[in-house]
Amino acid sequence: MKVCGxxxxxxxxxxxxxxxxxxxxxxxxxxxxxxxxLEDIPLDESHNETTVFNIxxxxxxxxxxxxxxxxxSVTLIEDAAEEKAANGKDFLQVTTKNYKAIASNCWIAATxxxxxxxxxVSQCVWAQRIQRAAQEKLEEEGCEDTx
Amino acid sequence: MCSFVAGxxxxxxxxxxxxxxxxxxxxxxxxxxxxxxxxxxxxxxxDQVYKSVFIIFFQGxxxxxxxxxxxxxxRATLYPCPEAPADRREMAMGVMTRIEDLNTxxxxxxxxxxxxxxxxxxxxxxxxxxxFLHPVLTINAHIQPLTSNIGWIWASFDVRRHLPFYPAVxxxxxxxxxxxxxxxxxxxxxAAAKNIKNWFVKVRKIKAIYHTLNLFNLDVTQKCLIAECxxxxxxxxxxxxxLRRGTERSGSSVPPxxxxxxxxxxxxxxxxxxxxxxxxxxxIYAYGVATYREVNPAPYTIITFPFLFxxxxxxxxxxxxxxxxxxxxxxxxxxxxxxxxxxxxxxxxFGGRYIIFLMGLFSMYTGLIYNDIFSKSxxxxxxxxxxxxxxxTLTNNTLLQLNPDSKDYxxxxxxFGVDPVWQIGMDNxxxxxxxxxxxxxxxxxxxxxxxQIIFLTLLFFYMVLLMFIKWTTYGSSGEDHFGSEDxxxxxxxxxxxxxxxxxxxxxxxxKDTTEEQLxxxxxxxxxxxxxxxxxxxxxxxxxxxCVPVMLLGKPYYVMxxxxxxxxxxxxxxxxxxxxxxxxxxxxxxxxxDDDVTEVFIHQAIHxxxxxxxxxxxxxxxxxxxxxxxxxxxxAEVAWNMLLRKGLMSTGYEGGIILWAVFAGWAxxxxxxxxxxxxxxxxxxxxxxxxxxxxxxxYHGDGYLFQPFSFEAILDSAGQGxx
Numbered sequence: 001m002k003v004c005g006x007x008x009x010x011x012x013x014x015x016x017x018x019x020x021x022x023x024x025x026x027x028x029x030x031x032x033x034x035x036x037x038l039e040d041i042p043l044d045e046s047h048n049e050t051t052v053f054n055i056x057x058x059x060x061x062x063x064x065x066x067x068x069x070x071x072x073s074v075t076l077i078e079d080a081a082e083e084k085a086a087n088g089k090d091f092l093q094v095t096t097k098n099y100k101a102i103a104s105n106c107w108i109a110a111t112x113x114x115x116x117x118x119x120x121v122s123q124c125v126w127a128q129r130i131q132r133a134a135q136e137k138l139e140e141e142g143c144e145d146t147x
Numbered sequence: 148m149c150s151f152v153a154g155x156x157x158x159x160x161x162x163x164x165x166x167x168x169x170x171x172x173x174x175x176x177x178x179x180x181x182x183x184x185x186x187x188x189x190x191x192x193x194d195q196v197y198k199s200v201f202i203i204f205f206q207g208x209x210x211x212x213x214x215x216x217x218x219x220x221x222r223a224t225l226y227p228c229p230e231a232p233a234d235r236r237e238m239a240m241g242v243m244t245r246i247e248d249l250n251t252x253x254x255x256x257x258x259x260x261x262x263x264x265x266x267x268x269x270x271x272x273x274x275x276x277x278x279f280l281h282p283v284l285t286i287n288a289h290i291q292p293l294t295s296n297i298g299w300i301w302a303s304f305d306v307r308r309h310l311p312f313y314p315a316v317x318x319x320x321x322x323x324x325x326x327x328x329x330x331x332x333x334x335x336x337x338a339a340a341k342n343i344k345n346w347f348v349k350v351r352k353i354k355a356i357y358h359t360l361n362l363f364n365l366d367v368t369q370k371c372l373i374a375e376c377x378x379x380x381x382x383x384x385x386x387x388x389x390l391r392r393g394t395e396r397s398g399s400s401v402p403p404x405x406x407x408x409x410x411x412x413x414x415x416x417x418x419x420x421x422x423x424x425x426x427x428x429x430x431i432y433a434y435g436v437a438t439y440r441e442v443n444p445a446p447y448t449i450i451t452f453p454f455l456f457x458x459x460x461x462x463x464x465x466x467x468x469x470x471x472x473x474x475x476x477x478x479x480x481x482x483x484x485x486x487x488x489x490x491x492x493x494x495x496x497f498g499g500r501y502i503i504f505l506m507g508l509f510s511m512y513t514g515l516i517y518n519d520i521f522s523k524s525x526x527x528x529x530x531x532x533x534x535x536x537x538x539x540t541l542t543n544n545t546l547l548q549l550n551p552d553s554k555d556y557x558x559x560x561x562x563f564g565v566d567p568v569w570q571i572g573m574d575n576x577x578x579x580x581x582x583x584x585x586x587x588x589x590x591x592x593x594x595x596x597x598x599q600i601i602f603l604t605l606l607f608f609y610m611v612l613l614m615f616i617k618w619t620t621y622g623s624s625g626e627d628h629f630g631s632e633d634x635x636x637x638x639x640x641x642x643x644x645x646x647x648x649x650x651x652x653x654x655x656x657x658k659d660t661t662e663e664q665l666x667x668x669x670x671x672x673x674x675x676x677x678x679x680x681x682x683x684x685x686x687x688x689x690x691x692x693c694v695p696v697m698l699l700g701k702p703y704y705v706m707x708x709x710x711x712x713x714x715x716x717x718x719x720x721x722x723x724x725x726x727x728x729x730x731x732x733x734x735x736x737x738x739x740d741d742d743v744t745e746v747f748i749h750q751a752i753h754x755x756x757x758x759x760x761x762x763x764x765x766x767x768x769x770x771x772x773x774x775x776x777x778x779x780x781x782a783e784v785a786w787n788m789l790l791r792k793g794l795m796s797t798g799y800e801g802g803i804i805l806w807a808v809f810a811g812w813a814x815x816x817x818x819x820x821x822x823x824x825x826x827x828x829x830x831x832x833x834x835x836x837x838x839x840x841x842x843x844x845y846h847g848d849g850y851l852f853q854p855f856s857f858e859a860i861l862d863s864a865g866q867g868x869x
């Protein structure tokens with residue numbers, strides 16, 4: 001059953017492999033960040049003078065008193081950080097939820113790429129089979145006359 | 148009395164035919180035509196064509212010849228038509244009968260008979276054909292052999308008439324024979340097609356051999372051919388052996404003689420390369436083939452090219468894609484080469500597969516150093532920066548600088564590459580400036596001539612030295628020293644580190660900035676090391692002195708040479724080697740004293756070019772920084788604008804959206820970031836090599852050594868065909 005030609009199926013194959021690998025890893029990283037965030041930074045209610053708490057505030061406040069955590073989570077936090085939160089605690093909770101949501105998104109997408117991989121593989125095999133049959137047919141015709 | 152001709156012609160040609168007749172015969176002929184409804188089969192092309200039948204009336208012989216000529220020209224078929232009506236009737240009856248015959252019994256026509264047997268001779272044909280078709284068939288044509296055991300002939304027979312003699316044969320058998328005619332013809336042609344390529348190859352080879360033989364000279368005795376050619380000196384033994392082998396194989400008694408000759412012509416350049424280095428060598432050749440025995444920059448290029456590319460491209464993710472692609476091409480070299488794909492773009496990529504692979508690897512390395520993978524940073528070792536500002540300062544300032552001197556920095560540099568904290572920092576480019584100076588210093592070592600070297604070294608090498616000094620002397624002081632008043636500690640702290648660029652500019656301008664410095668940063672010393680000002684002045688003076696040496700050295704020497712030549716009797720002075728000034732081609736021995744002024748002017752141009760060039764080339768290396776920044780920013784934009792939208796989608800459809808968005812992000816990454824940026828970085832690296840590197844010392848005046856090679860000829864012929 002033909003869905004796409006040989007070139008398209010090869011492209012999809014490569015893309016699917018890449019997608020599976022990268023999305024799985026990204027899901028894992030985002031999940032780790034969520035866990036780390038929750039565990040390491042119990043911000044208390046005291047620092048809620050500001051009306052808007054966003055990622056900039058977080059970067060600075062998070063270090064107070066904790067020297068292990070801080071800038072490490074910078075890499076991925078921009079993807080997950082909440083725009084506006086009421087105070088530190090809210091910010092952390094919502095951000096953690098976001099992290100987990102992103103991680104599950106990544107894993108769902110990885111699974112879908114796995115399905116795409118299966119389809120692409122089947123298309124590739126099918127296209128190869130057709131190509132081989134055409135080649136054999138050509139050789140047959142030529143062979144007969146030289147017998 | 149009117150005579151007439153009648154015939155048929157293709158329908159499309161009727162209007163032109165009519166016009167031509169009218170003009171040529173001046174309106175003295177009468178044409179009447181009618182269209183034939185059913186299409187007829189064209190004998191040569193076997194398509195169905197529409198024809199019209201016509202009849203032309205005219206008077207006189209001249210018109211007759213003219214009309215017949217025109218009909219010939221338009222390829223009309225003329226048919227004889229009797230004048231008398233009785234004759235016409237008879238003819239019509241005869242034609243009708245024949246048509247009836249054809250229609251009722253379709254087995255009356257020509258056939259092609261393909262015969263296979265062990266050996267094609269007439270006897271073979273006779274026996275086979277007789278066995279099958281006796282006595283209905285009359286073969287009086289020769290059998291045409293196609294291969295050693297297949298042949299075919301045309302024959303015609305009317306089966307219907309002969310059927311009573313051969314009742315056992317059914318009509319079907321003949322139908323099969325005739326139906327298979329088309330198939331057989333097709334297969335026969337396919338068999339011939341297989342041999343065509345070989346025939347072409349043979350013809351080309353023979354042509355090439357004869358063409359080369361034509362280049363030989365004929366000896367006085369008209370009995371042997373003499374060829375003058377260039378051979379690589381190392382290969383002389385191999386060539387002798389090959390000549391001997393050729394003599395043996397051809398069975399001739401006279402061996403060829405190989406003699407060395409002296410010549411004043413410049414020999415061609417021959418650089419031995421293997422499949423790995425040849426790609427880099429071709430990059431150099433594109434700029435110019437090296438003059439005979441000139442320094443070949445290719446070995447350096449093998450490393451510098453990918454490295455410069457990587458500095459501009461540095462991203463672990465994109466580098467990995469490029470390296471994977473290059474690796475696949477190198478790994479599958481043999482099968483891909485055998486495929487002989489025709490696309491020119493593919494051939495360009497495939498030819499440069501080793502370059503691409505190396506560029507990818509180096510880009511992965513610089514990606515690790517820049518700490519950039521698809522625009523995100525990896526945090527492998529734990530950042531070394533801490534944030535120590537207190538809360539109030541933080542909330543009041545939006546942009547802050549982290550001072551490396553204070554407790555902010557744990558004094559342990561990040562083990563490898565750029566600290567991930569730089570990802571949020573705004574200052575990305577100091578690191579790149581250091582790299583640029585490093586490059587300039589390395590490049591200057593490769594220039595070989597003395598005043599040039601002195602000039603370069605004094606100025607630029609010194610600048611690089613300053614960089615190193617700055618790195619080492621102005622380290623951050625330890626944690627406990629923050630806020631101390633000790634002048635020594637302050638002097639070596641990061642606070643006082645001067646900007647190298649400003650220092651350099653002031654040095655060249657002989658500007659004394661002591662008071663200004665004391666005013667701005669009072670506690671810092673005005674010099675990086677003792678005696679800096681004096682030393683800098685000395686360096687600049689010496690460098691300036693080099694300029695007139697470069698300017699006047701060579702012309703002065705040439706003048707002296709000429710005077711010496713005039714005072715002696717004509718002794719040929721071969722192109723004497725210049726003393727270290729900018730090299731040109733050696734002066735040929737026939738050169739006299741007419742162009743002293745020319746040499747002066749030439750030299751002045753060279754000097755100016757060189758001096759200005761060294762400054763501009765240094766600045767030109769800034770493109771390394773510019774491109775790497777552009778790449779990093781593009782990658783970041785791609786991530787933020789594209790992938791983040793997919794990541795942030797909520798709910799379960801978020802996964803589906805991410806699936807689609809990821810495909811788009813991957814496509815954009817490959818198309819724009821890898822392909823487009825890669826091409827751009829490749830071009831800039833090439834330009835850096837050609838202009839900034841090779842224009843300093845490389846003349847590239849030579850021509851390539853291109854020996855006679857069947858492969859090259861067949862390759863180019865094959866390409867030309869397609």
